[in-house]
Amino acid sequence: MLQATSDAQYRFHAQGVVHRFPSPERIKVRAGEPVFEEGESAEYFYKLVSGCVRLVKWVASGHRQICDFYLPGDLLGFSNADEHEFSAEAIEDGVLMRYRRRDADRLMKADPAFACELQTLTAQGLSSAYAHMVRLCHRSARDRLSWFLLDMARRSGSEWFTLPMSRVDVADYLGLAHETVSRVFTQLKKHGVIAEPKLNHVRIVNRGALEDGLLAA
């Protein structure tokens, strides 16, 4: 079965879809290296096995927008355009499985059910993207970070989790300055909303406080 594992991008799990493809390759990436880059031919798509990857768009004036983070199990780079419109960069060392786009095309034509599932998945990604759009508008820095922490907890399936990405990455994802992210972190810790005994090792202490003002997220 196809399965969406996050509300921030289209993804699916290995079972049921990806394993049907012939001859996937196992790829290693080092932290900071690109998986694919904007403008590159979209010949391949990938499933993340381990590590963490960010989906990046550079904007004029040198600003960087991170459109999504991928965790193990997530699918990335599946595009219908000929070229990738975003870059994907490894945040930590990681491993990916690499599949050929045209194998998916063939399967879609041969197997309508598969095509339907892929369509469903992409449509879910679309409404998730809208959801993130809504979140970035008219929400305070604290609300944005609250949502982010709750989402990371949900994705990792625990109130304890490790953030693989830096404060700067979080900032570029939420549309904030990294100083602001840092400030909100300290504020949340001071108020006993979260704990961070070791850097980037986060525990949600007062979930209710994070959920305040997020009714419509």
Add this chain to the structure above:
Amino acid sequence: MLQATSDAQYRFHAQGVVHRFPSPERIKVRAGEPVFEEGESAEYFYKLVSGCVRLVKWVASGHRQICDFYLPGDLLGFSNADEHEFSAEAIEDGVLMRYRRRDADRLMKADPAFACELQTLTAQGLSSAYAHMVRLCHRSARDRLSWFLLDMARRSGSEWFTLPMSRVDVADYLGLAHETVSRVFTQLKKHGVIAEPKLNHVRIVNRGALEDGLLAA
């Protein structure tokens, strides 16, 4: 052929797709009335014949986010979820064709090529949504309005066009206060970038000035 007519949402034209469906119904809506509402069963989808429709999400604290505007020819309400996740409201009196979702499902299963096209369309919508996300972050009020005006010109196919929506609608679309939108409008008129002889009748005078700083949109 399926065809995307805007970069802000997935759409397609009548020729080639929608006309294949059996027995569409012709629906009239009055200004301000909903076409469908959040939470409603997504039994139908629609093609706008005349008028203008906004796609709306309400957020806590009473704020409203407009995710997209639809113009004649655009498709709306095509969702893979069982329920609509957004509301669609008529801005002006208008006419829509209404189609049954399950007819599309049947066609997708029967005709893989159609499924592929629909998938392509949705994937385009996804990257457009990401693009809008990027636009809403780290861009000044003036840049956002500039982009909006250029997009409206592109969609209407002319440097002269009528805005069917109010300043408030534009503000909720761009993530700004309506006063700010109003201020930027006057600023653009003062500087001779646009002309607005009658309210909401806009002419782009200095396209270059609008395009400045939009390199990465």
Add this chain to the structure above:
DNA sequence: CGGTCAGTTGATGGAGTTCAAACATTGTGG
């Protein structure tokens, strides 16, 4: 021990929100 890089904290300024009031436009009913 210097050097680099990520994170924190402080001070300052500015773009945009918010509150408020005037103005314009449209529609309604007497």
Add this chain to the structure above:
DNA sequence: CCACAATGTTTGAACTCCATCAACTGACCG
């Protein structure tokens, strides 16, 4: 036809949140 209300637009003034600039800390590494 006018008076009046309702709605949308413009403009002003004060404030606020966040970006920016800058300095400092701590960790890691040669």
